[in-house]
Amino acid sequence: MSLIVKICGLSTRESLDAALQAGADMVGFVFFPPSPRHVSLKTAGDLGKWANGRATKVALTVDADDATLANIVEALQPDILQVHGGETVARLRDIKQAFGLPVMKAMAVETPADLAPLPGYATVADRILFDARAPKDATRPGGLGAVFDWHVLAKLDLKLPYMVSGGLNAQNVAEAVRVTRAGGVDVSSGVERTPGIKDPDMIRAFIRAARATEELMVR
Numbered sequence: 001m002s003l004i005v006k007i008c009g010l011s012t013r014e015s016l017d018a019a020l021q022a023g024a025d026m027v028g029f030v031f032f033p034p035s036p037r038h039v040s041l042k043t044a045g046d047l048g049k050w051a052n053g054r055a056t057k058v059a060l061t062v063d064a065d066d067a068t069l070a071n072i073v074e075a076l077q078p079d080i081l082q083v084h085g086g087e088t089v090a091r092l093r094d095i096k097q098a099f100g101l102p103v104m105k106a107m108a109v110e111t112p113a114d115l116a117p118l119p120g121y122a123t124v125a126d127r128i129l130f131d132a133r134a135p136k137d138a139t140r141p142g143g144l145g146a147v148f149d150w151h152v153l154a155k156l157d158l159k160l161p162y163m164v165s166g167g168l169n170a171q172n173v174a175e176a177v178r179v180t181r182a183g184g185v186d187v188s189s190g191v192e193r194t195p196g197i198k199d200p201d202m203i204r205a206f207i208r209a210a211r212a213t214e215e216l217m218v219r
Contacts, residue, residue: 003177004184005162005210007191007203008060009037015198016047020054022207026184027051028058028082031072036196039187041075048076058082058104066098080104082129089120102126106165107135109148111121112163115156122160134165147172150179170202170209177213185210 007019008028018126019027029044030037039047043073051057056192059078061069062067063085072078081095095104105125108114109135121128130153132146156162163184164176189195191202 003028003210003213005207006058006163006164006184006186007188007198007206008058008186009188009192009196010047010198011037011039011043011196012198013047013050013205014200016050018198018200018203019207020051022204024055024203025184026056026058026186026209028060028188029076029078030060031064032060032062032084037166041071043174046073047071048078052077056080063087069095069099073101080126082106083132084129087123089117090155092121092124096124101106104163105131106131109152109166111149112152115152118158122158124158126164127184128158128160130162130164130166130180130182131186150176153182155218156180166185168206170205173206173209174213176209 002121004025006026006028007024009030010016010019010027016027029039032038047055056079057076058080059076060082080102082104092105097132103125104127105121106129109130132148161183163183163186164180165186167190168176168185168187169190177185187206191198191206193199
């Protein structure tokens, strides 16, 4: 089975082109003003048109209300909604019903106890993203470059597709996949020169490293 590679937090044509040309499976756009990766609806719409049919478009939101989600869906026409806040199982169900789109739930992980809500989310979500838990004083939940203990997922028995994120880069992605057995990887800060500014060469290097991991998995 192919490893899904997602490049998240894209905000320019140059970085999107790098991701698409290097073969990213998913491209993510952040709709969360506190993040340095936040994009306007207009920018997202323009980039989304360029990505149409070339990769799965993911809209990342954090505890967004229906009105905000409706504006994002209209502008980007995403293929999947990624919810990265404290959304409950009931909220996920409401979002799916309201917008008719698959939902990926991000879960912050630090210890095995953080997996307690997983069975509930797995009944509704179409995909799970395991990300590093942000420090208590953080102003946003992701894109902080932190790595969690991947061994927390080592014995995970989850039928639902899942991905790992948090501090990934070209140097550690192989180990992350080996330990977690995840079917997908998601990178944002690990391919940036500075927060929010993607480096095309780093994007290409990450995707190459992820694909090499995929080849090892097949063997």
